[in-house]
Amino acid sequence: MKKLIPILITSKHLYGFIGCIVLTLCLILSNTSFAQKQKLLVSGKIAIDDGKPAGTVIKIEKDGTHWKNVSVGENGRFTIGLEYQFDYILSFEKKKYVTKKISISTKLPPDVKIDEGYDPFQFNINLFKQYEGVNTVVFNQPVGIIKYSSKKDDFDFDTDYTKSIQSEISKAESEVEVKKNEEKEQQKQEQLANNLNKANNTANNDANKAKAKQDEDSKNKVKPKAENDNKNIQNAGKSTNEEYQAMLKAKAENDARKRNEAQAKSEEDKRRLAEAKAKQEEEMRKAKAAGKLKSYLASIYPNGITIEKSKDDRKESNRYIVNRDSLANEYIEVIHSWGGKYYFKNGETISNIIFKKETKPIGVEPVYIKNE
Incomplete structure (x- = not known):
């Protein structure tokens, strides 16, 4: 019969063993953190017109080839990790609803490092029903493009692209509203x-x-x-x-x-x-055509700032009438559910900075708010 030889474990051996475990865990966590930084996280929420998000599928293409599908649950929320230096197309699909696409390019310039990664990019998508007789060809192309902006050193919507298709999207949405x-x-x-x-x-x-x-x-x-x-x-x-x-x-x-x-x-x-x-x-x-828009608005709105708010499932519109010294200007802010924001002054496009500067109350200037 073999004899068992007792092994004496000293405190020195024990501390060494624990140290190995801690080092291993640190390496695992470090690798996990590094792997997360190598991906751009995109997240958001899907809203379904007269319906529920359950059953919605996000089909993802990676450099023109189908990559994977992501199912959406009852709460409509999604989070997807996209590797850098690729072009993606996210198609949001649900039976009997119009499909919408978002183009996301994670490509970065050679001089940009991604050691620290970028904050998650968030946007929302609204899907509406497919109605017979409504022209939805515009939705065959992406409704938005997300890419790296060197000006912001971050990812953002390509506003020039959005403006180029905005009129067609608005027309289709109006036709859908009539059918609805x-x-x-x-x-x-x-x-x-x-x-x-x-x-x-x-x-x-x-x-x-x-x-x-x-x-x-x-x-x-x-x-x-x-x-x-x-x-x-x-x-x-x-x-x-x-x-x-x-x-x-x-x-x-x-x-x-x-x-x-x-x-x-x-x-x-x-x-x-x-x-x-x-x-x-x-x-x-007529007033605008005759060059009298400012005086006309001043005649029907009180001195100060009047804000008229309206909202539906797809966008929020805020109309500002700024009446000062018997001359009034019309400012319009349009915020789409998918994240796009646009600003206008007397029918002409302006920047967000100009909009906020010129619609800001001066001193104790009165502000009137109306909700439609």
């Missing part, structure tokens, strides 16, 4: 018709049940003292049934009339609002 409203109106009318049919069916069923109960009660009754009494009972039952049917029918018709009146009033309000807005826009157009 038409679809909602059709669904509303179908629901009204279904409610009316349901009310009529309920009235008929209740009337039939009442008649059946009356017939059953008549069979169980003792013979009437006279035929005249029996006739009176039948007539009374018939009258009650007819009155009940008439009451239910009148109620259904009254409910339908109220719904139609409410709908007509809503449509009339929309029409009047659209006419007023169109009239104001036409007056502004």
Whole structure:
């Protein structure tokens, strides 16, 4: 039988062993951190018009070749690590929705080092339904390009590219909005018709049940003292049934009339609002054409700064009317859900710096805010 030889582990050996473990962990963490810095992280959130993000797939091309797919969960959030020095196309796809693409180039100039890496780049994407008859050819190309900017020493959207396709994107989005409203109106009318049919069916069923109960009660009754009494009972039952049917029918018709009146009033309000807005826009157009836009705006807006805000699923628009010394300028800020920002002064494109400088209140200048 072999004897076991005891091994004495001294504190010196133990500390050496622990030191090896710590060194190994440091190397692993260091390599992991270095690997993360070798990738540009892009993240964001997907919004689905009248739907949920679940089922959305991000198909990624790397230098023109399919690389991988990324599935999106219920919260719509995504984070993707892209290696540097490659060109990527991210296609955001969901069944029955228009696909949108984002082009991302992680290529850097030779003199730029990536030892420290770059902060994650964030953007949001909104997908809307595919409607028959709507021209969506513009979305065959990327809706945005992200690349390195030597001016910022960081990654940013190519605003020149975005401006070149903005009018086509806006046109397609407007057509989609019209189709969306038409679809909602059709669904509303179908629901009204279904409610009316349901009310009529309920009235008929209740009337039939009442008649059946009356017939059953008549069979169980003792013979009437006279035929005249029996006739009176039948007539009374018939009258009650007819009155009940008439009451239910009148109620259904009254409910339908109220719904139609409410709908007509809503449509009339929309029409009047659209006419007023169109009239104001036409007056502004004429004033601008005649070179009198500033004085015209000054005549209908108070002194100070008036901010008119509007927002939908795809963009946020903020209109600033700056009225000073009886002359007013119109500034418009447009913020798209996918990250693009544009600024205009009296219809002409301006920079963010000029916009913020000229729309900033002076002293105790009053500011009025209106939400559409």
